[in-house]
Amino acid sequence: MLRKEVNELLTQTDVGTPMGEMFRQYWIPALLASELPEDDCPPVRVKLLGERLIAFRDSKGRYGLMDEFCAHRGVSLWFGRNEEDGLRCPYHGWKYDYTGQCIEVPSEPEESGFCAKIKLKGYPLIKIGDVLWTHMGEKESRPPEPTWEFATVPPEQTFTSKRWQESNWLQAMEGGIDSSHVSFLHSGSLKTDPLFRGAKGNKYNQADKKPVFEVTEHDGGLYIGARRMAEEGHYYWRITPWVMPSFTMVPPRGDHPMHGHFWIPIDDENCWAWSFDYHPVRALTPEERQAMIDGYGVHNQYEAPGSFRPRQNKDNDYLMDREAQKRGETYSGVWGIAMQDASLQESMGPIVDRTKENLVSTDNGIIMARHRLRKAAVALRDKGTPPPGRSPEHQMVRSAARVLPPDEPFAEAMKEDLKVRPGEKQTSV
Amino acid sequence: MLETTRPTLLSSCAKAATAAEARFRVDYPNSRARASRIFALDAGAAEAMYAITEDPWNGAHFLTVGGTGVVDPDATSADDLPLIGPDGAAIRLSQEIDGADVVILLASTDRQIGAAEVIAREAYMRKIMIAGLALSNGLSGSATDRVVAALRPFASVLVVASDNDFIPAMLTALRA
Numbered sequence: 001m002l003r004k005e006v007n008e009l010l011t012q013t014d015v016g017t018p019m020g021e022m023f024r025q026y027w028i029p030a031l032l033a034s035e036l037p038e039d040d041c042p043p044v045r046v047k048l049l050g051e052r053l054i055a056f057r058d059s060k061g062r063y064g065l066m067d068e069f070c071a072h073r074g075v076s077l078w079f080g081r082n083e084e085d086g087l088r089c090p091y092h093g094w095k096y097d098y099t100g101q102c103i104e105v106p107s108e109p110e111e112s113g114f115c116a117k118i119k120l121k122g123y124p125l126i127k128i129g130d131v132l133w134t135h136m137g138e139k140e141s142r143p144p145e146p147t148w149e150f151a152t153v154p155p156e157q158t159f160t161s162k163r164w165q166e167s168n169w170l171q172a173m174e175g176g177i178d179s180s181h182v183s184f185l186h187s188g189s190l191k192t193d194p195l196f197r198g199a200k201g202n203k204y205n206q207a208d209k210k211p212v213f214e215v216t217e218h219d220g221g222l223y224i225g226a227r228r229m230a231e232e233g234h235y236y237w238r239i240t241p242w243v244m245p246s247f248t249m250v251p252p253r254g255d256h257p258m259h260g261h262f263w264i265p266i267d268d269e270n271c272w273a274w275s276f277d278y279h280p281v282r283a284l285t286p287e288e289r290q291a292m293i294d295g296y297g298v299h300n301q302y303e304a305p306g307s308f309r310p311r312q313n314k315d316n317d318y319l320m321d322r323e324a325q326k327r328g329e330t331y332s333g334v335w336g337i338a339m340q341d342a343s344l345q346e347s348m349g350p351i352v353d354r355t356k357e358n359l360v361s362t363d364n365g366i367i368m369a370r371h372r373l374r375k376a377a378v379a380l381r382d383k384g385t386p387p388p389g390r391s392p393e394h395q396m397v398r399s400a401a402r403v404l405p406p407d408e409p410f411a412e413a414m415k416e417d418l419k420v421r422p423g424e425k426q427t428s429v
Numbered sequence: 430m431l432e433t434t435r436p437t438l439l440s441s442c443a444k445a446a447t448a449a450e451a452r453f454r455v456d457y458p459n460s461r462a463r464a465s466r467i468f469a470l471d472a473g474a475a476e477a478m479y480a481i482t483e484d485p486w487n488g489a490h491f492l493t494v495g496g497t498g499v500v501d502p503d504a505t506s507a508d509d510l511p512l513i514g515p516d517g518a519a520i521r522l523s524q525e526i527d528g529a530d531v532v533i534l535l536a537s538t539d540r541q542i543g544a545a546e547v548i549a550r551e552a553y554m555r556k557i558m559i560a561g562l563a564l565s566n567g568l569s570g571s572a573t574d575r576v577v578a579a580l581r582p583f584a585s586v587l588v589v590a591s592d593n594d595f596i597p598a599m600l601t602a603l604r605a
Contacts (some may be wrong), residue, residue: 313441349451361560361586
C-alpha cells in the first residue's frame with residue numbers, strides 16, 4: 001500500500017514535479033537511432049516526460065531534439081522541411097538549427113538580428129549504440145554520457161527495440177523487478193521461447209514456484225535475488241539489478257543473450273518500454289536476431305510497420321487465446337513475454353491506485369525501490385542532491401544466475417558476476 | 430496467433446483499461462487488518478523500531494527480545510523467550526504468534542540468532558510467513574554479511590536496508 005500523495009509523487013513526471021525533475025537528472029533513451037536513419041531525413045515527433053518535442057538529423061549528421069512547435073504561430077515542426085542545416089517551418093519559413101536556435105526569419109530584415117532573439121527549448125541528443133539519448137535537465141547538472149554495456153558492445157552483439165505501453169512508467173518498471181511472477185505468468189514461454197528455452201536454470205524455475213527473496217542495496221539501486229532449490233541442497237540464484245530510476249536486467253539463461261529494459265515516461269499515462277538483448281562476448285546469431293525482430297523474448301510484434309504500438313494491444317484484447325491457455329501453451333492466454341506483462345500492467349488502469357493494493361513480504365523489492373525513488377526525489381527537491389544511477393560505475397552492472405552452496409550469500413559470492421567485465425562472458429545457468 | 434481485429438464490447442480491454450473507467454472501480458475495502466508481529470532481536474534493532482511504534486499502525490505488535498544473555502534455542506521454549514512489549518511488560522511468544530499473519534524479524538547484529546530460531550520455529554509450526562530485515566546502517570560489509578547469514582535460514586524474504594527509514598516504509602506497504 002502506498003499513500004495517495006506518495007503515489008502521486010512517484011508517478012508524476014511533468015516538468016516541475018519531484019520525480020519529473022529527477023528523471024531530468026539522467027541521460028534517458030529518446031529514440032532508436034534507426035528512427036533518424038540519414039542526414040536531412042524526416043523529423044520525428046517525440047513525447048518525453050510530458051513534453052512534446054521534435055527530433056531531427058541535420059545536413060551534417062547532427063541530432064536535434066527541441067520544442068515541437070514553431071515560436072511564430074505554434075505550428076508543429078513535424079511538417080517542417082529538413083534542409084541545409086536546419087528545420088524550416090513550412091508556414092512562414094522560420095528556420096531552426098539542431099539546438100533550437102532560430103537562424104532565419106524570412107519576413108524580417110537579416111540585419112535586424114531578430115532571429116537571434118528566438119530560441120526553442122532544445123535538448124542534447126547523442127547516439128550511443130542503437131539508441132539516441134537525451135538529457136532534459138539543466139546543462140550544469142548533466143551527468144557523464146551513458147556507459148550501459150548493451151549500448152557499448154559492438155553493433156553485431158546487440159539489439160534494441162521499444163514499444164509504447166499505455167500505462168504509467170512505475171507500474172511497468174515494477175514488473176521488471178518482480179521476480180516471483182515469472183514462475184506463473186511466463187511459465188509457458190520458458191518452454192517454448194527461442195530466446196529462453198533449453199537453459200538448465202529453467203527447470204529450477206519450473207520446479208520451485210516459491211522462491212525465497214533477498215534484496216540488497218548497491219550505490220546505484222538494488223540487487224533483487226531470487227533463490228530456488230537446486231540439487232544436493234544447493235540454491236539456484238537469479239539476480240536482477242535495478243539501477244535508478246528505471247533500468248532493469250533479467251537474469252540470464254544458459255548462453256542466450258542477456259536482456260533488460262528501460263521504462264521511460266512519455267506522460268503520466270503512457271511510457272516507453274525499451275527492451276534490449278546483447279551478448280557480452282559474441283555476435284548475436286542470425287536466428288537470435290530474427291527471433292528478436294519477430295517479437296520473441298523481451299521484444300514484441302508491431303501493429304504496423306513503423307509503429308511502436310504492439311500488434312497485441314488493448315483494442316484487440318491482446319489477442320487473448322483461451323484455447324492456448326487451456327492447452328498450457330500460455331499461462332494467461334496472451335502470447336509473448338513482453339505482452340504478457342504489458343497486458344496485465346495496462347489492465348491496472350493508466351495509473352494504478354496503490355492505496356488499494358495488498359503487498360506481501362515477497363514484494364519487498366518493489367517496496368525498497370519505491371522507498372529509494374521517493375528518498376532520492378525528495379533529496380533532490382529539498383537539498384539539490386543528485387540522485388544515484390548517474391555515474392558510469394553505477395551503470396556497469398550485469399544480471400547473473402548461479403548455483404551456490406546454501407551458506408554462501410549471493411551479494412558476496414556473486415560480487416564480480418554482477419559487474420561488467422569487458423571481454424568476459426555472463427555468469428549464467 | 431489469432432486475427433488482429435476484434436469488436437469492442439463493453440467488457441473489452443479497450444474500454445475497461447481507460448482512466449474514465451477507473452472511477453467505477455468498487456470502492457469498498459478489499460482486505461481486513463493483518464496481524465503483524467515485529468520482533469527486534471537486539472538493542473540496535475529495538476532502538477530503530479521504537480522510533481516508530483507511536484505512529485498509527487493497523488494493529489501491529491512491536492516486541493523486543495529482552496534479557497542480557499544470548500538465547501540458546503535448544504534450551505528455550507516459546508514461552509521462555511524473554512520478550513517485552515513497548516511498555517516494558519513481559520510477553521508470551523505463544524500468545525503473540527497465535528493468529529499472526531506475518532512475522533518480521535529486525536536485526537542489527539547476529540548476536541540473537543538463537544532468539545530468531547525460537548521465533549521462527551513457532552512461526553513455521555503455524556505456517557506463518559517470516560520476513561527478515563537486516564539493518565546495515567553503520568555496519569561494515571562483513572558485519573552485515575553476518576546479520577544476513579543469521580537471518581537467512583528463517584526468512585522467506587530478506588532485505589538489507591542501509592537506513593532505518595525503510596522500517597516504516599515497509600510496514601506501511603505491508604499494512605502492518
